[in-house]
Amino acid sequence: MTESVSFDRAASYYDRTRSLSEPVMANLIAMLSTEIGTSGRCLEIGIGTGRIALPLARAGVQMVGADISREMLGRLAANAQQTPVAVCLADATRLPFPRRCFDSAIAAHVLHLVPRWREAVVELVRVVRPGGKVAALRGRQAREEWWHEVTRRFFAEAGDPPWPPGLDRIEQLDELMSSRGAAVRAVPELVEESHPTLNDLLSALEAGIWSACWSIDEPTRKRAAATARAWAERNLGDLDQPRQRSEVLTWRVYELPWR
Numbered sequence: 112m113t114e115s116v117s118f119d120r121a122a123s124y125y126d127r128t129r130s131l132s133e134p135v136m137a138n139l140i141a142m143l144s145t146e147i148g149t150s151g152r153c154l155e156i157g158i159g160t161g162r163i164a165l166p167l168a169r170a171g172v173q174m175v176g177a178d179i180s181r182e183m184l185g186r187l188a189a190n191a192q193q194t195p196v197a198v199c200l201a202d203a204t205r206l207p208f209p210r211r212c213f214d215s216a217i218a219a220h221v222l223h224l225v226p227r228w229r230e231a232v233v234e235l236v237r238v239v240r241p242g243g244k245v246a247a248l249r250g251r252q253a254r255e256e257w258w259h260e261v262t263r264r265f266f267a268e269a270g271d272p273p274w275p276p277g278l279d280r281i282e283q284l285d286e287l288m289s290s291r292g293a294a295v296r297a298v299p300e301l302v303e304e305s306h307p308t309l310n311d312l313l314s315a316l317e318a319g320i321w322s323a324c325w326s327i328d329e330p331t332r333k334r335a336a337a338t339a340r341a342w343a344e345r346n347l348g349d350l351d352q353p354r355q356r357s358e359v360l361t362w363r364v365y366e367l368p369w370r
């Protein structure tokens with residue numbers, strides 16, 4: 112069984128490369144704090160640098176976090192300043208908390224990194240009280256085909272390493288949550304707009320910024336990026352021209368049964 116993917120190696124650059132624009136972040140925090148409420152305690156598994164937890168804490172939510180990456184938690188402590196967020200070094204599949212001790216929980220950009228993600232979900236359901244809520248996001252999904260086409264060509268040239276090790280589609284989580292008696296609710300999609308160039312994408316793939324690239328060694332990444340770059344130049348044109356990219360964030364809220 113492979114291990115969960117720790118983000119130790121990404122801690123120094125994570126916040127720079129994964130941020131959301133201010134209006135989208137504001138909508139996200141408003142949506143989550145409304146769903147979760149500000150009166151109880153909320154656990155975030157895979158809390159990372161506190162990208163979501165810290166603004167939620169500033170909005171009045173009592174946040175607690177768990178992560179397997181000491182480096183990411185160190186970054187969170189530096190980001191937190193005076194914001195109160197309690198954290199622990201712990202695996203989401205074996206949480207060091209008694210049952211029913213949280214009112215809600217968040218799992219954002221994490222279950223796809225956990226091979227035993229179903230066990231992590233069972234843990235979430237154990238530690239959140241009956242009638243509590245769990246908000247979850249699998250990841251961001253670009254709408255534009257140019258982004259997918261170039262990315263597919265890069266990974267194909269790199270030998271298509273297996274990815275992700277954990278949850279692949281949010282619908283798999285819907286199924287598991289339903290089977291545990293939870294009501295599944297979609298919330299309105301959030302869309303992050305940006306204008307990267309083909310070179311921005313190719314450079315990020317080549318540098319191994321995203322966790323999907325971490326199993327690929329540097330020479331292979333360079334070769335795969337060169338092949339994808341040549342294809343893109345022939346078929347898509349100017350590598351330095353900014354292009355529309357819309358990334359969709361599909362959140363779910365699961366309401367746990369009252370028992």
Ligand SMILES: C[S@@+](CC[C@H](N)C(=O)[O-])C[C@H]1O[C@@H](n2cnc3c(N)ncnc32)[C@H](O)[C@@H]1O
Pocket residue numbers: 115116117118119129156157158159160161162163177178179180183201202203204218219220221224225
């Ligand atoms: C992509 S980051 C997301 C961080 C934060 N949730 C956010 O949205 O910015 C994923 C985080 O999950 C952590 N992680 C991976 N597997 C984990 C596990 N089994 N238990 C707890 N944390 C885990 C990683 O170390 C990393 O900090």
